[in-house]
Amino acid sequence: MSDSFKEILETFPNPHPNRDYLIETVCPEFTSVCPKTGQPDFGTLTITYIANEHCFELKSLKLYLQEYRNHGAFYEDVTNLILNDLVKITQPKWMQIIADFTPRGGIRTKVTVEYPSLAIHSQG
Amino acid sequence: MSDSFKEILETFPNPHPNRDYLIETVCPEFTSVCPKTGQPDFGTLTITYIANEHCFELKSLKLYLQEYRNHGAFYEDVTNLILNDLVKITQPKWMQIIADFTPRGGIRTKVTVEYPSLAIHSQG
Amino acid sequence: MSDSFKEILETFPNPHPNRDYLIETVCPEFTSVCPKTGQPDFGTLTITYIANEHCFELKSLKLYLQEYRNHGAFYEDVTNLILNDLVKITQPKWMQIIADFTPRGGIRTKVTVEYPSLAIHSQG
Amino acid sequence: MSDSFKEILETFPNPHPNRDYLIETVCPEFTSVCPKTGQPDFGTLTITYIANEHCFELKSLKLYLQEYRNHGAFYEDVTNLILNDLVKITQPKWMQIIADFTPRGGIRTKVTVEYPSLAIHSQG
Amino acid sequence: MSDSFKEILETFPNPHPNRDYLIETVCPEFTSVCPKTGQPDFGTLTITYIANEHCFELKSLKLYLQEYRNHGAFYEDVTNLILNDLVKITQPKWMQIIADFTPRGGIRTKVTVEYPSLAIHSQG
Amino acid sequence: MSDSFKEILETFPNPHPNRDYLIETVCPEFTSVCPKTGQPDFGTLTITYIANEHCFELKSLKLYLQEYRNHGAFYEDVTNLILNDLVKITQPKWMQIIADFTPRGGIRTKVTVEYPSLAIHSQG
Amino acid sequence: MSDSFKEILETFPNPHPNRDYLIETVCPEFTSVCPKTGQPDFGTLTITYIANEHCFELKSLKLYLQEYRNHGAFYEDVTNLILNDLVKITQPKWMQIIADFTPRGGIRTKVTVEYPSLAIHSQG
Amino acid sequence: MSDSFKEILETFPNPHPNRDYLIETVCPEFTSVCPKTGQPDFGTLTITYIANEHCFELKSLKLYLQEYRNHGAFYEDVTNLILNDLVKITQPKWMQIIADFTPRGGIRTKVTVEYPSLAIHSQG
Amino acid sequence: MSDSFKEILETFPNPHPNRDYLIETVCPEFTSVCPKTGQPDFGTLTITYIANEHCFELKSLKLYLQEYRNHGAFYEDVTNLILNDLVKITQPKWMQIIADFTPRGGIRTKVTVEYPSLAIHSQG
Amino acid sequence: MSDSFKEILETFPNPHPNRDYLIETVCPEFTSVCPKTGQPDFGTLTITYIANEHCFELKSLKLYLQEYRNHGAFYEDVTNLILNDLVKITQPKWMQIIADFTPRGGIRTKVTVEYPSLAIHSQG
């Protein structure tokens, strides 16, 4: 996956950088293509973060996510890659992405990634 | 944004100042105007606080929020500004505002701000 | 508000005083009168406690709450006063009341009080 | 209440005694008789435990709970007594019973008991 | 239960092994056979884990679970055995399985197992 | 029950008398007193009608229904009497009232009355 | 089944016999005993009718239904027998009973009976 | 209310005029101002129609409805006026508008208008 | 598919053959095998009928449906075949089966069959 | 739109052509592209029909609908065109498509088309 998707993302200055606060963005219309079967996948992305100096701009986020429409992507991989892109662009204090995909073969999958660390469960 | 909106807010003495207790007020009819597109935005504000000496009066809160009806306001900014106003007027021990906006372009946004600090997640 | 309402409340001995356990009572038919407008208010009271030696008797609780039917009472005040009465009568180890009122003017309010202290949020 | 109800309960050996794990059993068809009014009461029991050497057998649990069908029992008392019986029979590492009864006189009650201790709230 | 079921499970390399993140897989179509009555049981398995070097492959998980279709299995036992198999195959940092079975005789059961330890409740 | 309650009701001219259309008004805060037990009853009234020349005014409807707050009234009777009052005041082409009361003794009751006739079921 | 159950039922005069209207009574706490297995059954009865001269009294209905608590009764039979009793006592213009029983063996059953005729489906 | 609002509405040719089919458009963000109190009202409009030669264009519908944002309008009147405008512009075979407003004073109102006639209930 | 499945079904005499009434049986645990892929299918069968002289016995119905557990069956075909079997065995006045299958490939299917005729839609 | 999409659709012989019955297929993952804005649209298609000699095959339906993924299509037009294709291929006795699209600009749209005729509302 090239850096070109990330370049679509735009930011604006955090209007209240002196206060830590949460911004949650829910994108229920994420779709990509399974690299193994060529079939489309569908999911809802919930992105939550505490901004530092920069917030991501919503219209550019929408266009960024649309780049995956015809792009091959595994569940676990694509969730981590989107987190990487959004962290690089906004340099947040904290960010979490929950990607909840629709069922395939009677089984559904949800991936939760965090930056800089997974607060709960992790004993790594 | 002038101070004039804040001046609409009225308070009454906390009837039980010796006990810390939570007051939650849900306002599902908040509407403002997007400064970029000129289109109306809609959201639900949930304001929760532990009062010190003063509680905000509900009728004045309603009139205060109605001032945003034809006022340009970005999601992240307006949530912080309302918190600032309510904190200045009531000087609470703790206050939180959750602003949950309706979808635009298939994406919806929720902003959570707290005074004096964001209890969870913040490593600032 | 006189002590006469409290005198309606009756107790029975806690049948298992050697074990701390929770009793939750939900009263969805609470109604009082707004002292400012004279209009009726409606709400649901959820009373949870760890009894010491005494439990409150449910029929007497129902009659006690019915005393508010034609009684003027502000949201924040009445929730604290009911907690005071139930604490005096039962001397519990812990008690919480959540009073969730129906919307007025498009705004709804919920008040949460605890004895002896608000476990979360309080920095008083 | 005699010991005879408890004697209906049967156990089987915990198949994985070296791992602590939770077993939750939901019984939505519990019914007993109010000792004061003679009227039937109805509720849902949720029993959760970490077994030690013994698990309770589900068919015997069903028959045990059916013994209360024509038996007088107050909410608070019966929840504690069932916990006592199940603890005696299974000697668990931890056990909790939540008994959620249907409304009477517009009021509903839920009792939560734990062995060996109520993890949250208790300051006894 | 032979090892042959476990051999159906396949893994793929964790694409982001340097970040701890959660993968949740929900399988609502699990069915096995009660060893006592010969009657089919039905349940939903929710498998959540933090991968180390290996993730389990979803198609092989589906085929693995289908092996239980005509296999005798008690609730508590089968949940532990599936955890054992998935831990052996993936060597995760943390894994949890919640198995929620449909009602039998008006009673339903849910079993929660974790590796390496049950974070909450355990005082063993 | 005197005519005095009905006199509280006010009307305004139907703004579109040449078109038949439905007006539905839901009043979830109706409360009266059981004439037999003296205990308060609670219910939701749903009033639907096709106006002729007159519509009832909502503020006056609220005050009219509040007159029942301390008034003895049986379910079946009060629903019919309110229909009689609203029909006399507005002379509608068609009107229906559904009164859905909260449970008493584990039993709840709903009464449906129509003017000029019950369209379905009636073989009178 | 003797006539003695029916004799528990009491009526009161229909307060508005000149208007056909619907009375719906929901009884979610019906329980009887399966004649084959001796196990308790549970269900919700919804009784709807257009009264003629007589309405059934709710307290007597509750006591009447409680007579089935330790009485053997098949689903299809008991629903018809209760309809027969209520029709004999009230002589309604129309009456319907829907009896919705909780699952047994993963299967649940609902029986719908009407007097004088099943309006829909019947081609008898 | 001038005709100027209606002039905002634009149409496009029905792409399948030889087949009668339903188009339903749900607008949950309608807001106007109460002419009596000056307070904002909020509601959801559901517009359903069978087009003849013309369909209304969605962007122009949004702008048309936004004209009511600071416009005084009674519930019953505004619903009829919007129907009049949409009928004039599109000349449909059939059209229905359901306007469901949020509660005021504990009472909520829903208005249903149809062109050319109200299929059910009307005996005008 | 042989007749042997049908022979598992047992009936009992309709206890009220002089009254037409509805019996609805919901079986949420139906499972068969896709003849094309060999993969298991899952669905909920809702069987509703007006009995003539015979009702089907529930335990035998459960065993009959379990025969499909390892049997190849297409959605449309199996729903019709089960209707044929139940009609042959009970000779009902009317019977309907709704078979609602879980999603496959993001698509779910529901089949509705009736005897002797599909009341709505059919112009055959 | 060329005929090439339709050619993807495959059929199989109706296994019970002598009985009229309903087949409902729900496709919640339909997505196309707005011809005006170039933005993706998302919707759920519910296809219900009474087959004549032919049923459409589900895998081919899925592939057929995926052809719209990068294809420009207006709501009203695409719903009619899909109906035309499915009717040509299967020659059903009756078919209905309900296309429910996700919100755009706070407004959502649902289109309902039927073959051979819209049973309700149509006065064409």
Ligand SMILES: [Ca+2]
């Ligand atoms: Ca999930």
Ligand SMILES: [Ca+2]
């Ligand atoms: Ca809350």
Ligand SMILES: [Ca+2]
């Ligand atoms: Ca949200």
Ligand SMILES: [Ca+2]
């Ligand atoms: Ca609770």
Ligand SMILES: [Ca+2]
């Ligand atoms: Ca609330």
Ligand SMILES: [Ca+2]
């Ligand atoms: Ca409860």
Ligand SMILES: [Ca+2]
């Ligand atoms: Ca989860």
Ligand SMILES: [Ca+2]
């Ligand atoms: Ca459970």
Ligand SMILES: [Ca+2]
């Ligand atoms: Ca009801």
Ligand SMILES: [Ca+2]
């Ligand atoms: Ca049912």
Ligand SMILES: [Ca+2]
């Ligand atoms: Ca609709």
Ligand SMILES: [Ca+2]
């Ligand atoms: Ca409504």
Ligand SMILES: [Ca+2]
């Ligand atoms: Ca049904």
Ligand SMILES: [Ca+2]
């Ligand atoms: Ca379905």
Ligand SMILES: [Ca+2]
């Ligand atoms: Ca359907």
Ligand SMILES: [Ca+2]
């Ligand atoms: Ca819709």
